[in-house]
Structures are given as structure tokens and as C-alpha cells.
Amino acid sequence: xxxxxxxPTLLTTxxxxxxxxxLGKHNEVYRRLERRKTRCKEGLSQMSEKVxxxxxxxxxxxxxxxxxxxxxxxxxxxxxxxxPVSPEDLLPIFPEPLIEQEVSPHRWIDxxxxxxxxxxxxxxxPLQRARRLEQFLGTPAQIWFKNESLSPPGSHKPNxxxxxxxxxxxxxxxxxxxxxxxxxxxxxLAFATCLFGLKxxxxxxxxSYQQKxxxxxxxxxxxxxxxxxxxxxxxxxxxxxxxxPDSPGxxxxxxxxxxxxxxxxxDTKYSLGSVLNHVLLHQTIIGLxxxxxxxxxxxxxxxxxxxxxxxxxxAGFTFPFIADKLAGDKPNLRVIAxxxxxxPSLTEGVYTYDFGDTAGMTPLLKMHTLxxxxxxxKIHAGGLRYHGMAPLVSLLxxxxxxxxxxxxxxxxFEAALIFARTEGIVPAxxxxxxxxxxxDEALRxxxxxxxxxxxxxxxxxxxxxxxxxxxxxxxRLEDAVFDPSQLKRALEKLPIRER
Numbered sequence: 001x002x003x004x005x006x007x008p009t010l011l012t013t014x015x016x017x018x019x020x021x022x023l024g025k026h027n028e029v030y031r032r033l034e035r036r037k038t039r040c041k042e043g044l045s046q047m048s049e050k051v052x053x054x055x056x057x058x059x060x061x062x063x064x065x066x067x068x069x070x071x072x073x074x075x076x077x078x079x080x081x082x083x084p085v086s087p088e089d090l091l092p093i094f095p096e097p098l099i100e101q102e103v104s105p106h107r108w109i110d111x112x113x114x115x116x117x118x119x120x121x122x123x124x125x126p127l128q129r130a131r132r133l134e135q136f137l138g139t140p141a142q143i144w145f146k147n148e149s150l151s152p153p154g155s156h157k158p159n160x161x162x163x164x165x166x167x168x169x170x171x172x173x174x175x176x177x178x179x180x181x182x183x184x185x186x187x188x189l190a191f192a193t194c195l196f197g198l199k200x201x202x203x204x205x206x207x208s209y210q211q212k213x214x215x216x217x218x219x220x221x222x223x224x225x226x227x228x229x230x231x232x233x234x235x236x237x238x239x240x241x242x243x244x245p246d247s248p249g250x251x252x253x254x255x256x257x258x259x260x261x262x263x264x265x266x267d268t269k270y271s272l273g274s275v276l277n278h279v280l281l282h283q284t285i286i287g288l289x290x291x292x293x294x295x296x297x298x299x300x301x302x303x304x305x306x307x308x309x310x311x312x313x314x315a316g317f318t319f320p321f322i323a324d325k326l327a328g329d330k331p332n333l334r335v336i337a338x339x340x341x342x343x344p345s346l347t348e349g350v351y352t353y354d355f356g357d358t359a360g361m362t363p364l365l366k367m368h369t370l371x372x373x374x375x376x377x378k379i380h381a382g383g384l385r386y387h388g389m390a391p392l393v394s395l396l397x398x399x400x401x402x403x404x405x406x407x408x409x410x411x412x413f414e415a416a417l418i419f420a421r422t423e424g425i426v427p428a429x430x431x432x433x434x435x436x437x438x439x440d441e442a443l444r445x446x447x448x449x450x451x452x453x454x455x456x457x458x459x460x461x462x463x464x465x466x467x468x469x470x471x472x473x474x475x476r477l478e479d480a481v482f483d484p485s486q487l488k489r490a491l492e493k494l495p496i497r498e499r
Contacts, residue, residue: 049128049129049131050126050127050128050129051126051127051128051293051294051296051297052124052126053124053289053292053293054124055120055124057124057289057292058116058119058120058123058124058285058289059111059285059288059289059292060110060111060116061108061109061110061111062108062109062111062281062282062284062285062288063107063108063281063284063287063288063319063320063323064101064104064106064107064108064109064277064281064284065280065284065315065319065322065323065392066104066105066277066392067105067106067107068107068323068326068327069326069392069395069396070326070395070396070399070401071395071399073277073366073391073392073395074353074366074391074395076363076364076365077353077363077364077365077366077496078363078364079355079360079362079363079364079495082364082496085363087099087100087103089363090102090363092262092263093259093262093263093269093270094269094270095167095168095171095173095269096171097167097170097171098164098167098168098278101277101278101281102276102277102278103277109281111163111285112163112166114166115162115163115166118158118162118192118195119159119162119285121151121152122150122151122152122158123151123285123289124289125146125147125148125150125151125286125289126146126147126150126293127144127145127146127147127289127290127293127294127455128144128145128146128147129142129143129144130143130144130145130419130422130423131143132422132423133418133419133422133423133439133442134442135422136418136422137439137442137443137446138446139442139443139445139446140445140446140449140450140451141441141442141445141446141450141451141452141453141454142299142451142452142453142454143438143442143454143455143456144294144301144453144454144455144456145455145456145457145458146286146289146290146317146455146456146457146458147425147458148286148313148457148458148459148460149425149427149428149431149458149459149460149461151188152191153184153187153188153190153191153218154184154187154428154460154461154463154464155184155187155188155313155428155459155460155461156283156286156312156313156316156457156459156460157184157185157187157188157189157273157312157460158188158191158192159282159283159285159286159316160188160273160278160279160282160283160312161185161188161189161191161192161271161273162192162195163282164176164189164192164271164278164279164282165189165192165193165195165196165198165271166192166196168196168198168269168271169196169197169198171269173198173267173268173269174198174199174267174268175198175199175200175201175265175267175268175269176189176193176198176199176200176201176262176268176269176270176271177200177201177202177203177258177259177261177262177268177269177270177271178200178201178202178203178258178270178271178272178273179202179203179204179205179229179251179254179255179257179258179272179273180202180203180204180205180208180215180219180254180273181204181205181208181251181254181309181382181383181384181385181386182208182212182215182380182381182382182383182428182429182430182465183204183208183212183215183216183218183219183382183464184215184273184383184428184430184460185273185274185383186202186204186215186219186224186226186273187215187218187219187222188273189202189224189271189273190202190218190219190220190221190222190223190224191222193222193223193224194222194223194224199223200219200222200223200224200225201224201225201227201258201261202219202224202225202226202227202258203227203229203231203254203257203258203261204216204219204226204227204228204229204254205228205229205248205249205250205251205253205254205382205385206228206229206230206247206248206249207248207249207378207382208249208382209226209228209229209249210228211380211382211467211468212382212464212465212467214464215464218464228249229249229253229254229257230247230249230253230254230257231257233257233261234256234257234260234261235260235359236253236256236257236260236357236358236359236361237253237256237257239359240253240358247375248375248378250358250375250376250385250386250387251309251310251385251386251387252355252356252357252358252372252373252374252375252386252387252388253357253358253359253375255272255356255357255358255362256357256358256359256360256361258270259357259361259362260359260361263361272356273310273312274309274310274311274312274386274390275310275311275312275356275365275367275386275388275389275390275391276390277390277391277392279310279312279390280311280312280315280316280319280390280392280393282316283312283313283315283316283317284315284316284319284320285316286313286316286317286457287316287317287318287319287320287321288320290317290320290321290455291320291321294455299453300330300453301321301333301453301454301455302332302333302334302452302453302454303333303334303335303336303441303452303453303454303455304317304318304321304333304334304335304336304455304456305335305336305338305434305437305438305441305454305455305456305457306318306336306337306338306434306456306457306459307337307338307339307381307384307430307431307432307433307434307457307459308337308338308339308346308384308389308393308404309339309343309381309383309384309385309386309430310386310388310389310390311337311389311390311392311393312390313457313459314337314393314457315390315392315393316457317456317457318335318402318457319392321333321335322335322396322401322402325401326401334403335396335401335402335403336402336403336404336405336437336441337393337397337402337403337404337405338404338405338406338407338433338434338436338437339384339404339405339406339407339433340376340379340381340384340385340406340407340408340409340412340433340480341406341407341408341409341479341480341482342376342377342379342384342385342408342409342480342482343370343376343379343384343385343386343387344370344406344482345367345368345369345370345386345387345388345389346368346389346393346394346397346404346406347404347405347406348370348406348482348487349368349369349370349371349387349388349389350368350369350491350494351366351367351368351369351394351398352366352367352369352494352496353365353366353367353494353495353496354367354369354371354372354387354388354494354495354496355372355495356372356388357372358372358373358375358387360372360495364495364496365388365391366391366394366395367388367389367390367391367394368388368389368393368394368397368398369387369388369389369494370387370388370487370490370491371387371487371489371490371491371492371493371494372387372388372490372493372494373387373489373490373493374387374486374487374490375486376480377480377481377482377483378480379409379429379480380409380429380465380467380468380471380477381409381412381428381429381430381432381433382429382430383428383430384430384433387490405437407433407436407437408479408480409429409477409478409479409480410472410477410478410479411436412429412432412433412435412436413429413432413468413469413472413477414436415432415435415436415439416429416431416432416435416462416469417469417472418435418439419432419435425458425461426461426462426463426465426466426469427458427460427461427462428459428460428461428462428465429462429465429468430459430460431457431458431459431460431461431462432462434456434457434458434459435456437456438454438456441454442454
């Protein structure tokens with residue numbers, strides 16, 4: 001049997017008969033199928049702009065940048081003997097496992113299973129493309145962000161809070177004390193100690209305590225006790241209040257109170273939310289995930305951006321990439337640390353030894369500092385109101401590996417609104433500093449026509465910071481004034497002055 005085919009046909013057999021189906025009569029059906037196929041392709045394209053890792057791809061080790069530094073990290077100095085501290089000197093403050101991590105020479109440190117189990121509540125976090133922001137700016141650049149706001153407390157801080165709570169728990173500690181600025185770190189530690197059955201005492205910078213009452217409520221929901229710092233509970237707090245009864249507080253003051261509380265109780269240790277090596281180590285899970293996600297995309301960022309106060313979210317996001325730059329594989333990678341004009345420790349401070357707290361209770365760290373007695377102006381980015389900077393970040397800045405830029409408060413909130421109105425997520429004031437720098441870099445790409453890949457760490461959401469947004473929207477928010485004379489006075493009180 002011969003069959004003449006004048007139009008597209010489909011031959012089928014049924015009951016030994018050959019049926020000829022004229023597809024020309026079914027063009028509309030095929031057009032619908034093609035449209036559906038096109039929509040599927042578009043959907044896949046959109047999905048590629050939010051890169052998700054499976055739980056099996058969660059990194060199982062933290063990255064320690066210490067062995068890869070361009071020069072050795074200066075030792076931590078005992079404030080009395082002026083000699084390098086020993087591990088025994090730190091035991092009244094920290095548990096032994098964290099002290100070991102602080103000085104570890106090993107590039108990779110295993111993440112305990114108990115920590116990974118809790119990480120899995122929200123990790124891995126997505127790497128997202130801010131296409132609407134790109135379109136709003138009219139830039140040829142690609143803008144990507146690592147969304148750390150999806151943790152239960154709403155920021156990157158639980159990455160180290162969970163680890164620190166775990167190591168304290170297995171060391172027999174019953175209670176942790178800490179400081180917090182905007183409340184992100186205090187919330188994270190309250191969350192972590194609640195899960196591990198530890199008590200938690202938080203000294204919250206007074207101005208932030210007043211600005212962000214719901215952060216306090218969140219901490220108390222997770223069973224922490226919270227006090228506005230400076231308080232009359234400690235010698236350090238009482239001394240500050242005697243000098244200035246209306247003191248707005250600072251992270252340095254809150255650290256002093258938390259350390260004093262810890263060393264005076266045998267069952268208690270102190271937990272720090274930034275600055276120290278082991279804190280930055282735990283945060284590298286952010287950058288390690290991001291590297292995997294960029295590998296899946298087949299691209300590598302040209303510019304990395306993060307806000308800096310003490311340096312933990314910046315370091316956690318950038319250090320795994322900086323390793324490639326230090327190895328010579330990515331020599332042109334730009335890494336930008338963004339700080340507030342009100343507390344510009346990198347751009348205005350000096351690189352020398354200083355206390356990590358106001359009262360002078362901590363060991364001496366070589367870092368970029370404004371002086372431990374410097375009290376930054378009242379800004380809503382409370383997590384960035386710190387006089388110093390992580391020694392690891394300070395060294396990399398001093399060596400020219402990273403850059404730094406500082407912004408005033410109003411231009412930061414302008415950037416925050418642009419992001420919220422394009423991408424839909426309200427950023428924390430701290431995170432908005434990074435967004436400001438990203439927007440400026442993207443606009444430079446618009447001028448030059450360069451299609452660079454810009455990535456930043458979205459370190460936390462701003463849903464507990466709506467008072468700040470209200471003040472900005474109502475025109476009541478002002479730029480804080482940085483006082484060079486106050487800086488000069490603070491630098492005169494440095495315990496050790498170098499170059």
C-alpha cells in the first residue's frame with residue numbers, strides 16, 4: 001500500500017490499518033505546544049537567576065585564610081605584659097576549642113555534624129541575581145547577591161553563633177554573655193543558645209535598644225536576658241555612666257560589660273559576634289557556597305562587596321574568593337569593604353595595636369582603629385558602630401589586597417529604598433551600605449560600557465529597622481557628623497602607637 005503525503009503527517013498502526021493524520025489540520029495545537037515550550041525555557045532561564053544548592057552540597061569544612069595571608073598576622077598582645085598571649089590567657093573568656101581555632105595553622109577545619117544539622121534549617125542560602133535593580137540602573141553589569149537574610153534571626157550571624165554555642169556546650173559552659181549593636185548578633189546568639197540549652201545574657205547598645213525594641217523582644221523570645229548598655233550591672237558600665245549619664249553606648253562599651261560579666265562567673269564564657277579569627281572562620285560557609293553557585297553558572301565575579309563593622313560578614317563572603325587572588329589565579333579581582341562615615345575605621349583610622357573594648361579589658365589586637373574610647377555618632381546601622389576592625393581584614397587592607405569606602409547615612413538609605421523598590425526585599429541599614437557601593441559600581445559600568453559581574457553579601461533584612469525607614473521617609477533622618485577632634489583625642493589614648 002502506498003501513501004501519498006501532501007502535508008506533514010504522522011503514521012500510526014491500529015488494527016493492522018495505517019492511519020494517515022494530516023497535521024496541517026492541527027497547526028493550532030502545535031502552536032500552543034510551542035508556546036508552552038517557550039514558556040518552559042523562559043522559566044528555566046529565570047530559575048538560573050536564583051541558584052540553589054542541595055543539602056548534600058552544604059560545605060562540610062570552614063576555610064581558614066591564615067596560612068594563605070601575604071604576610072604573617074601580628075600576634076595578640078597581653079595588655080599587662082605586652083607579650084604575645086598564651087592559650088591559657090584566653091581560657092577565662094573562651095572555651096578551648098575556639099582558642100584552638102583562633103590560632104589554627106590548618107587551611108580547612110571540619111564543621112561538626114551537630115552544627116551542620118542546625119545549619120540545614122536554612123542553609124544553603126540562594127545566590128540571586130538582582131535583574132530588576134540592573135534594569136532600573138540601566139547598567140550592563142550583572143548584580144548578584146548571597147541572601148543571608150533567610151536564617152531564623154534574619155542575618156548571617158547564626159553561622160558563627162551556632163558554632164560558638166556548640167563548642168561552649170561541649171566544654172561544659174552553662175551561660176554565654178555577649179554584646180550586640182543593632183541586635184542581629186544578639187538575636188543570633190539567643191537563637192543558638194536556646195537550641196543548645198544554654199543561658200544567654202546580652203548587653204545591647206543603648207541607642208539601638210531604644211531604636212529597635214522588637215530585636216529585644218526576639219532575643220527574649222529565645223530566652224535571653226537583654227540589658228541596655230551601659231548598665232549599672234558592671235564596673236565598666238558604672239564608670240561610663242559616671243562620666244556621661246546620657247551615654248548612647250557603643251559596641252566597645254557593651255563588649256567591656258559582657259567580658260566583665262563572663263570573667264566573674266565560673267560557669268560563664270564570653271561570645272563575640274565579629275572581629276576575631278574564629279568568628280570570621282565560621283562565616284566562610286557563605287563564600288564557599290557562593291563559589292559553588294558561581295561555578296554552576298559558569299561565571300566568576302569581577303567585584304565583591306560587603307559592609308564592614310567588625311568584618312565578619314565581609315570576610316565570610318569574600319575570603320574564599322580572596323584565596324584565589326592570593327594564589328595568583330584571580331589577580332584582578334576587586335574586593336570592596338564598605339563602612340559608615342560615622343565609624344570609618346579603615347578609611348580614617350590607624351593600623352596599630354588597640355583594645356577590642358572601651359574599658360581596656362581585652363587583649364591588644366593589631367587592627368585599624370579609631371581608638372577604643374571613640375564613641376561613634378548615633379546612626380541606625382548599629383552593627384557598624386565599632387571603633388576597630390578584624391585583624392585579618394585590617395592586614396588585607398594594609399597589604400592592598402582589598403579596598404575600602406565610607407558612606408554617610410542618607411545616601412545609604414537612598415540605596416536601601418532603591419533596592420527595596422526593585423527587588424522587593426527591605427535591607428538592614430548595615431546591608432544597605434554594601435548596596436550603596438554596588439549601585440555606584442554598576443553606574444560606573446554604565447558609563448564605561450563594561451559588563452562586569454558584581455556580587456555582594458545581603459547580610460540581613462531590615463524588617464526590625466522600620467523606625468529608621470520611617471524617619472528617612474518623613475525627612476527626619478540626618479547624616480551623622482564625624483568629629484575629627486574626637487578621633488584625635490581617642491588616638492592619643494592608644495595603649496601602643498605604631499607608625
